[in-house]
Amino acid sequence: MGTRRAPSLRRSAPVAALALVGAAGLTVAAPGTRADAAVPATIQLTVTNNSGRSEPVYLYDLGTQLSTGKQGWADAGGTFHAWPAGANPPAPAPDAAIAGPAPGTSTTIRIPKFSGRIYFSYGRKLVFKLATGGLVQPAVQNPTDPNHDILFNWSEYTLNDAGLWINSTQVDMFSAPYAVGVKAGNGTVRSTGHLKAGGYQGVYNALRARSGGWANLIQTRSDGTVLRALAPGHGIEGGALPANVMSDYVNRVWAKYANSTLAVTPFADQPNTKYFGRVSGSTMTFTNSAGAVVTSFQKPDSDSIFGCYKLLDAPNDLVRGPISRTLCAGYNRTTLLTNPNQPDTSGAGFYQDAVTNQYARTIHAQMADGNAYAFAFDDVGHHESLVNDGSPQQAYLTLDPFS
Template sequence: MLRTLKRRAMAVGLSIVTVLGGSLLATGVPAPAHAAAVPDTIPLKITNNSGRGEQVYVYNLGTQLSTGRQGWADASGTFHPWPAGGNPPTPAPDASMTGPAAGQSTTIRVPKFSGRIYFSYGRKLVFKLTTGGLVQPAVQNPTDPNRDILFNWSEYTLDDSGLWLNSTQVDMFSAPYSVGVRRADGGTTSTGRLRPGGYDAVLDTLRGQPGGWAGLIQTRSDGTVLRALSPLYGLETGALPASVMDDYIDRVWRKYSGSTLTVTPFTDQPGVKYHGRVSGGVMNFTNGAGAVVTSFQKPDASSVFGCHRRLDAPNDQVRGPISRTLCAGFNRSTLLTNPDQPDSGSGGFYQDPVTNHYARAVHAQMADGKAYAFAFDDVGNHESLVHDGDPSQASLSLDPFD
């Protein structure tokens, strides 16, 4: 059961929030009958298949679901709330755990939390606390203290209904990893693993794509490739021009000035449809009775890549689901080829010359084709997410850099 809502890239400088790629905890969702079987903590096995020799550090940061308090968990799964922060920000307590050496595994326990499992190579991450909570790394900022550290993170929620665990590239493509869950019956499910050679292939695709996409790649002074920023951050850093999506957006607006875009946002409610037409520069969506239910100004590249601003998706049952679908269609460049959204298959994704080439590169190199390359990559179930209602163990594999 994938409980719908949204996956948002976490805002820089804000408190860590209840985040899980594609499936924030929704209210009003009944827990399954076996919910009581989910223990307070479950084991997370971390295996280092990276082939790298640096010391690995691991962090489990998030929100304790029983209290809503923000903090960190140690290797035993014990929760520690953050102390009060300051302005300017003050150093956070050292929440690091020693990760496994190359070729080794270690197991920690994760509590009923919604947050992130960070891991870094060679250096500990720098976390600080403001009066509003934990400051997240913001590597699009050249002065961020984590800018030259090789690191990544996974997102998860463990609650009475089970485990949701993802791999994510919404903010950046960096140190490769995959995630998995072992069910109570012993079966396993995993996702997020790159194809052999996939890490280098993603970077090479960006290097070969004209228009500024190579500028998403960040390196250290010693030549080490650290990451490729998401295109949203590429706009912020100036690597990508603000007009990078304008041609496609303009063509979409022209097409639906003379025809109708139909959105069926709920797979389990095929009768719920909304119909969009552009009039006066605004795309208005009507319901089956012909009443306008929401409207969208023409988006810009930031709105598309971030699934925000003019494509804001509130946690409701109308505008949010329509906006999610629009955002996915813009990023995948399918709105011109299919007036009935969302697309069920991925064969037509990223085919237009104007598209999210970052998402195209990432998806092409995933062994199962699934990824979280933008905020609503779960539209149509193309996300890299594992879920089980009665998990016996979770896994995180630090994968090879090739």
């Protein structure tokens, strides 16, 4: 997304439209590419409130205007407003809230060509501030964040000349349930993000039942309202989850590939593009088919794995980034020991090791279609909760029941 996040929100799920090449070989259009049918300057987004909650709902459309690169917000009619200059310390941002639907009703707004987020909150407006570098977004792993006690969530989207990409995301947290959808040019509607019946409570119950600190990811308000479960990287950051929670698995991966080879074929449509990894000391080095060294990785810590950054940094290139995304998925899904040919995209063997990303495992298990964005490169193998269309007629955001 184009808006500036607080440092701890740097791991948000990538909207596929912003990547030139997806981690598992999905080629998508770069912003500005013409679609077969022209995409209008704005499209309708219908927000339906099936939550069963009585509090007022507030909506926000925040992001970067693709035609200018400016950061700002859109009003209910889809008109873009650039943020004013920020300050140090950060100053309050203009009130960008849009009144959301009452329980059992829908509200339709228009969204412009943007790369951004649709926030929604229950009961209270969110607090946004502007720093000298841009918008500071909620960082609820920080107990002093002004949004910490607000029940809210967000979807991420890109609308450009090539179409619409919109997802539900749990990369930073699991919270108020919702689903996204798009009406395609042929009139069909596709959606994703719905939980199974009982899935909302099922996620929290499963985390509470896990030993090792996973229950500590859950944040509860003083009135007893369960607000969210933090993603494990944020849990490590705040001390809720042990920093070495993935170390045993990493050690076993390191031992395995000191004596054997890990093959990575990062592009599904380029089966002859392969890289081969071997461990020596603290380094895993990758070579190409000609035997030339192309990149190397230091032994990752748990936070690097959960965030797919730091020691698993993934630049938007054609070598290191695709290898790193593949490794990130393999570590989170714990398939690197059971399959020396990555990416493993089948899903059948995901999260089977005793040491795994229990947060991602739990969320996927409770999704109606099995898809989620529980870590940044959950799109490896197309297990992400994303819908897109090149000629979108309308978008949807459904606020789902909590029970």
